[in-house]
Amino acid sequence: MRVKICGITNLEDALDAIQAGASALGFVFYEKSPRYIEPFEARKIVDKLPPFIQTVGLFVNESTNYINQVCTNAKMQIAQIIDDDNYTELESLEIKYIEVIRAKNKNDLLNIDDKYYLVDAFVESFGGAGKRVALDWFDEVDCSKIVLAGGLTYENIKELKGYNFFAIDVSSGVEASKGKKDKDKMIKFIKASNEI
Numbered sequence: 001m002r003v004k005i006c007g008i009t010n011l012e013d014a015l016d017a018i019q020a021g022a023s024a025l026g027f028v029f030y031e032k033s034p035r036y037i038e039p040f041e042a043r044k045i046v047d048k049l050p051p052f053i054q055t056v057g058l059f060v061n062e063s064t065n066y067i068n069q070v071c072t073n074a075k076m077q078i079a080q081i082i083d084d085d086n087y088t089e090l091e092s093l094e095i096k097y098i099e100v101i102r103a104k105n106k107n108d109l110l111n112i113d114d115k116y117y118l119v120d121a122f123v124e125s126f127g128g129a130g131k132r133v134a135l136d137w138f139d140e141v142d143c144s145k146i147v148l149a150g151g152l153t154y155e156n157i158k159e160l161k162g163y164n165f166f167a168i169d170v171s172s173g174v175e176a177s178k179g180k181k182d183k184d185k186m187i188k189f190i191k192a193s194n195e196i
């Protein structure tokens with residue numbers, strides 16, 4: 001299973017995540033988040049990463065120009081977009097992106113089009129709150145293009161067996177404290193993800 005570890009704020013956590021087996025690292029460019037990282041600080045980390053690791057910048061209700069600029073400055077390869085109020089002109093983004101569906105109920109997952117989406121549980125703070133999406137909401141959904149996020153831990157991801165999610169995304173479930181990852185939790189998380 002592909003794993004993105006989100007909320008990277010320092011090099012040690014980034015390298016530990018990669019050593020544990022993460023395929024993508026997420027950097028939060030939402031200033032109200034306790035995991036916010038300044039774009040040029042993120043770039044310093046990215047410059048020290050090995051090849052074949054994807055860098056994902058997370059944005060909440062930002063303009064296209066801002067996202068393009070930050071992704072350039074921070075060397076992000078993908079933008080993860082929360083855009084509740086249509087601030088972002090997706091077609092003008094200069095990099096690949098994935099939109100976030102903040103699911104409030106099962107209906108939010110029905111009739112989604114044939115694109116890759118990240119599905120997270122709806123929380124007022126936009127994410128990183130450890131809240132899960134009810135798995136039975138996916139029972140009649142093709143999950144092969146869905147990245148599942150929200151409240152995942154090494155203890156609960158075995159429940160995802162059989163759903164065929166494209167990838168999973170975790171932040172608070174592998175933290176020691178807000179903004180600081182726990183190496184042991186990351187190792188256990190990725191080991192468990194390989195058993196799904």
Ligand SMILES: O=C(O)c1ccccc1N[C@@H]1O[C@H](COP(=O)(O)O)[C@@H](O)[C@H]1O
Nearest residue numbers: 006033126127128130149150151171172
């Ligand atoms: O991590 C944050 O602080 C954050 C802030 C604003 C929007 C999204 C945020 N994080 C994302 O939320 C999901 C789920 O996180 P968790 O595993 O439940 O803690 C994940 O995609 C984070 O990248």
